[in-house]
Amino acid sequence: MKRKHSKWKFVSLVLIIFILCLSTVAVNPVSASTEQPKTEMRAVWISTVLNIDMKAGMTKEQYIAWVRQTLDKLKASKLNTVIYQVRPTNDAMYPSKLAPWSSYITGKKQGTNPGYDPLAIMVEEAHRRGMELHAWMNPYRVTMPSQKLSDLASNNVARTNPGWVVKYGKQYYLNPGLPEVQNYLVETVKELVANYDIDAVHMDDYFYPYKIAKEAFPDQSAYKKYGGSFKKVEDWRRDNVNQLVKKLYIAIKETKPYVQFGISPFGVWRNKSVDKTGSDTKAGVNNYDDLYADVRTWIKSGTIDYIAPQIYWSRTLSVAKYGTLLDWWSHEVQTYTKTHPVHLYIGLADYKVGNDSDAAWKNKMELPNQILANRSEKTAAMGQMHFSLKSMESNKLGYATIVNQQLYNYTALTPGTVWDNTTAPAEPTFVQVTKEARGRKIEIIDENAIQPRKYVIYRFVGNSEGSYDNPKNIVDVVYNMNGITAFVDKTALAKHSYTYGITAISATGVESKNAFVVKEGK
Missing domain, CATH: 2.60.40.10 (Immunoglobulins)
Incomplete structure (x- = not known):
């Protein structure tokens, strides 16, 4: 020295x-409450859709007060990242030239200006506390089941370009198979990244919608027009999502190279029963065959910076054990990272604590023990994301107190994407x-x-x-x-x-x- x-x-x-390690510091699960990693993702989702985690109709002063109070609590609990839902249903929680104001900020008709910029305030207040802000978007969803197209703002592209929209079940979606839709979504992300000092763009598990029994997704005309090189519509659908993910990644990096692109998919890629390289699970839904989310391809091609599978099951649930899936995703990240490393974070089901038919969730230690499993030297996990804010705040069974006082009682740095620079x-x-x-x-x-x-x-x-x-x-x-x-x-x-x-x-x-x-x- x-x-x-x-x-x-x-x-x-x-x-x-030393330059920040690319993997989490190994932690002995027995003493993990005191021997904590210096680098660990500790994030919480703040869901605005249906006002799950944020009430509507706040004035600017009320909103600022809510943001500050919320972030102060999260900061005191040693969380280091907030994942704020800014595009819940083809709308925006910020002034946009490409999407109308979300009704979830005002509680009024979509397109109503609240008179302030919710995202700008959230970014500023998060950064004041040293916390990262990941802007969460839902790419294809246009409405929730209770909404009609006529409920949307007149300038919503779902109304100005009705040919871009399909109805499946009780909801409307932008058709993933249309090039115009892909181009539009890329432009919305460019606008978001260019105008706000966000740390990441975050997408969740809503790609092609979850399947409805005996109802086909109505994209046959688009497949006929654009899917000529694919023998199966399923392969074409997966390629549509792959192309969007790739284009979004490129757009983000071209706009601000340091801004991360992360995706939080459903917790099961494929069951071993249908693919020998899949997980030893018996899930009724999987990414590859049902949501057409070819997650493995994103990891292999390096078109994401982090993957955060939603492993929303207990450690003892026979059809989809937490540990089984943690090991499977760890193996994927370790094996298929060809272009650059991809960070693995785990989506945790805070909402199930004390509130699920699986008896394991009646144990206040279930979720804390999942965090300890993530810290095991055997896994590639570099932290976790909690769903969602209101569940952490409700603190059923006192589980969040255990997390805060025994597992998050020291500050942790967020993992960096050092491969970008x-x-x-x-x-x-x-x-x-x-x-x-x-x-x-x-x-x-x-x-x-x-x-x-x-x-x-x-x-x-x-x-x-x-x-x-x-x-x-x-x-x-x-x-x-x-x-x-x-x-x-x-x-x-x-x-x-x-x-x-x-x-x-x-x-x-x-x-x-x-x-x-x-x-x-x-």
């Missing part, structure tokens, strides 16, 4: 830190630490030509440094505020002297090799 010495407020120290940023050029009544004020000045996206604030008691790999030493993560960033460490005690080490994090999650170090009392 090389050291530079000056007065305590201006002390800097060069410390070699491996360049490590320089440490900040200057850091000042000042004692205040409320703790320590930390001012970070960064005059480097290439600005980092975030900083990690490490704190050690006394005048010597501890481990930069131990999450116990992370005070917080803060976003770079245009080169002049301020943070208050409210947990610092007046009677103690501390050593602070500040590292920089690039937009792709690469941590600086050096830390700017400030030692109090010197």
Whole structure:
């Protein structure tokens, strides 16, 4: 280690830190409550469709208050990412030239302007707390079962281009087989990524709709027109989704290369009974044959940055055991990552805790034990995503308290997509630490030509440094505020002297090799 010495407020120290690992730190399940990974995805879905997690009709002031209160609670629980549903039904939770205002923000007719920008507020408030914002979209869904096309805004493309729409069951969908639909969806994502400082675009499991018994999906005319090179309509449908995923990935990277593209598919790719390379499960639905989501192809071709299968079953459910699927998805990610690595996160069924016919969910430890399984050195999982906000807040059986106090009691960094850019940023050029009544004020000045996206604030008691790999030493993560960033460490005690080490994090999650170090009392 090389050291530079000056007065305590201006002390800097060069410390070699490894670039963030591409895999989660191994954790012994027996002691996982204390030996936690430094890098782990801890996300929660905030579902706006049908106002599941967010009520409608809030004023700007009420909405801001709700966002701040919600994010404060999540931050206190050491979650590091929110997945905010911004396009639930071919609408938008932000001003868009391509889609009408969502009715789920105002509670009024689709297209009604709320008078503020919900997404902009959510992004700003999340970043103020050092949390990532993943913008969640549903690509094809136009209506929910209770809605008619006449309920939609007049400028909704489902009304201006009725030929793009098909009805299946009680819902309307954009036809995935039409090139015009694919082009439109690509443009909506370009607009979203260009206009907002989001960290990722996130899609869930709604591709071709879940099958309805004795009802065929009405896309035969599109298949006849565009599916000539495919002998089976099923193969054509899978190719339609593959093409959209590829085009979205390219559009995102061309717009902002560091923005991630993640997908959260149904938890079973295929059962072993129909494909020997499938999982040893007996699920009634699967991605490949029912939703035409060829997830393996996305992983193999590198057209996603992360995959977050929704493994919404217990560890003992015979037809689809959690551990069986965790191992299967781990194997997929480890085996088929050809173009670049793909992160594996697991979608967890918080909504089932204390509320499911499977008796396993009556045990408050079921979900915490799933997190411990994710941390096992045998898996490729790098964290989890919780469905959804209201379930975490309701905290049935006290499961969320266990998660927060025993499994998420230290801060974790979000995994980076270092394959997009491996360049490590320089440490900040200057850091000042000042004692205040409320703790320590930390001012970070960064005059480097290439600005980092975030900083990690490490704190050690006394005048010597501890481990930069131990999450116990992370005070917080803060976003770079245009080169002049301020943070208050409210947990610092007046009677103690501390050593602070500040590292920089690039937009792709690469941590600086050096830390700017400030030692109090010197």
